[in-house]
Amino acid sequence: METIDQFAWIGWLAVIAIFLVVELVSGELTFLMLGFGGVFGLASGAVGAPLWLQVIVAAAAAALLLLFVRPPLLRRLRRSADPKAFNVDALIGLAGVVTETVTPLAGRVKLVNGDSWSARIREDRSLAPQTPVTVESIEGATAVVAPRTSEEN
Known part of the structure; x- marks a missing residue:
């Protein structure tokens, strides 16, 4: 178990990379928020938090980002869309x-x-x-x- 805690950062980097690649394909900002949640998990691991706490921090950060950051970003991105039919x-x-x-x-x-x-x-x-x-x-x-x-x- 100590080995898993010691090398969890590799798992976090892999999770972040996967989410970012999926986000590039989807473009809906969902996986970007999940990737940033992974960054919070990675950061909590860097300060010495145990793996279970890293997972909780990552999940909480991702949920907060999805609820409070993603909607205004989507509105801002779609605001410039041309509403006229063509x-x-x-x-x-x-x-x-x-x-x-x-x-x-x-x-x-x-x-x-x-x-x-x-x-x-x-x-x-x-x-x-x-x-x-x-x-x-x-x-x-x-x-x-x-x-x-x-x-x-």
Whole structure:
């Protein structure tokens, strides 16, 4: 048992290295906090704490870091993320007008952003040219549209 206590620092270094490698792959800061918990365990061993106390210190430090440090770090990292939709996602909810009759199989619409799209409607009906529509979804290169209600106009 004395040998284990004497060489526990090697185990702590291995645990820290493993957690850091896993963190590099995951990027969610969980394993980084666990790795820092391992650093606290290593430090407590360096000041002469027995192995059981090192484990308790490491676990407590990791838990505190996960609870109090990780959430603000994640908020700060995600704060700069662009919340705007882009590409096809930006077209969902966009208004437009029918340019060629839209049926469940085919049609054409011009959106307010100036794009012209092939379109279809989910319902078993057709929309005549000049009918105001809203994009519900994009399926491949086809906009699935619905007629706009009078509240949306």
